Amino acid sequence: MNYEEALDYLLNHLPMFQRNGAAAYKADLSNITKLCAALGNPQQHLKCIHIAGTNGKGSVTHIISSVLISAGFKVGIYTSPHYLTFLERIKIGNQLISETFVAEFVSKNIEVFKTIDASFFEITTAMMFEYFKQEKVDFCVIETGLGGRLDSTNIINPLLSIITNISYDHQQFLGNTLPEIAAEKAGIIKPKTPVVIGERQKEIQAAFIEKATKEQSPIFFSDEIVKVNSLENFNLNLTLFPERKNCVFTTDLSGFNQEKNLQTALASLLCLQKMIPEISLPEIEKGIKKIKETTYFIGRLMVIEKTPLVIFDSAHNEAGIRNLLAQIERFEFEKLHFVYGTVADKDIAKVLSLLPKDAIYYFCKPSVPRGKNALELQTEAAKFNIKGNVFDSAEIALSEAKSNAAKNDLILLAGSIFLVADVVSQFAVNGKVQV
Known part of the structure; x- marks a missing residue:
């Protein structure tokens, strides 16, 4: 079997969430347990950091990985879904x-x-576990796919568990209230293993404290360790506790949401110092300078072109879109052209209520079976006085937006990771997006 045949088997002949949705979701960990047992349990040979949360998992994963790499370690990184290639x-x-x-x-x-x-x-x-074992990585930073308690990654015994934040997403699997969703994410908290909670949310922090207490696990909220004061022009201003030391570092990340993600990641790294003394403050400063290049981190606030300004972002739920729009307000532009598409199994009413009414919209369907029909999206958007035309694909919609936009306008493409994946290949060189 060559790679093309293997990829065809993986993508087209197996239950897969991005294609099958709920049909691909498993109610327990028996399958992954059996599969890893057949491989000799490679996960037991790995030193892992495990990350769950509604938003920010990918960013925190790459920030932590970049610092560990800067400190001289060989670091495995596991994230999903993909943009250009399964690899x-x-x-x-x-x-x-x-x-x-x-x-x-x-x-x-x-x-x-x-x-x-x-x-x-x-x-x-399972492939990831086996690959990292064979490659003898020093550490691996692992992002959950969906949820936590029943996620296939949740058979590891990590050095540290991290939960970035909780908001509404995938309610059909995780629950309809924030405490219910938090309880599912808290499933990654392991016995006597420290856990860092990225955002302090009053209505759900009890769920984390209860689970940590039950597991006898030390629990830390990120704002007890470090506070990000601002992130402007790639300068990160932060305060370290308890000494209240102020630092200003340079980073290649930007965006309101990255302030939160950097705070979560830096707090987690400082927690890891006791186990990994090589994580010094100078290495943290060095590691966050070139996160994108060091870890090939794509999909977040990607400035694709500058005249007119074209930005791609993977924001896809209420919290993500809210943060994205807050960041967009920091840019100077005349008219907003919004290429928007989403998936069918999301409740998008709250997202639509956030979208600016004065933008020009280009509705399209992400090219996955779960993609929401663009005509239906247009109809739902009209209920919120959001108007635009329908296009057969994200590529056509983007082309039309570029034709219509003046040089001082902003073209934003967002709403689904799969939507970004549909168009980002246009800007790739040798199979990779330049970061």
Whole structure:
């Protein structure tokens, strides 16, 4: 089996959340447990940092990874979904997993996959464990796929658990209230293992404290360790506690949401210092300077072109869109052209209520089966006095927006990771987006 055949099997012949939605969701961890047992439990040989949360998981994963790499470590990174290529999901630093490893792993274990009826994400997670074991990484930073308690990644015993924040997303799996969603995310808290909570949210912090107390796990809220005061022009102003030391670092990240993510990541790194003394303040300062380049981090507030300004962002739920719009207000532009698409299994009313009424909208469907029909999206948007035309694809919508925009306008493409994936390939060189 070559790579193309292995990829076809993974993407087209297995239950997969981005295609099948709820049908790909498993109610327990028995499959991943059996699969990893068949591989000799590679996850037991790894030193992991485990990250869950509604928003910010990917950013925190890459920030922490960049600092660990700066400190001299070989770091495995696991995130999802992907933009250009499946290989993005599993990488060491900024080097993607090889096509050869993927092909050999699938070929060697396909009968096991069939026997236990493994899903796409279960197989990919097991592949990640095996790859990082074989490559002898020093540490791996692992992002959950969905939720926490029942996520396939949740068979590890991490050095540190991190929960970025909680907001509404995937309610059909995780619950309809914030405390219910928080309880699912809190499922990654392990016995006697420290946990960092990124954002202090009064209505749900009790769920985290209760779980941590039950597991005898030290719990820290990020604002007890570090406070990000501002992030402007790539200058990060922060205060370290308890000494109240003020620092100003340079970073290549920008955006209101990245203030929160940097605070969560830096608090987590400072917690890890006791276990990994190489994480010094100078290494943190060095590590956050070139996060995108060091870890191949894409998809967040990507400035694609400057005249007119074209920005892609993966914001896809209420909290993410709210943060994105707050950041967009910091840019100078005359007219906003918004290329917008989403998936069908999300309640988008709250998102639509946030969108500016004076923008020009270009509605389109992400090219995954879960993508929401653009005509239906247009109809729902009209209820909120949001008007625009429908296009057959994100590529066509973006082209039309670029044709209509004046040089001082802003073109924003957002609403779904899959929407960004549909168009970002236009700007790739040798299979990678330049960061």
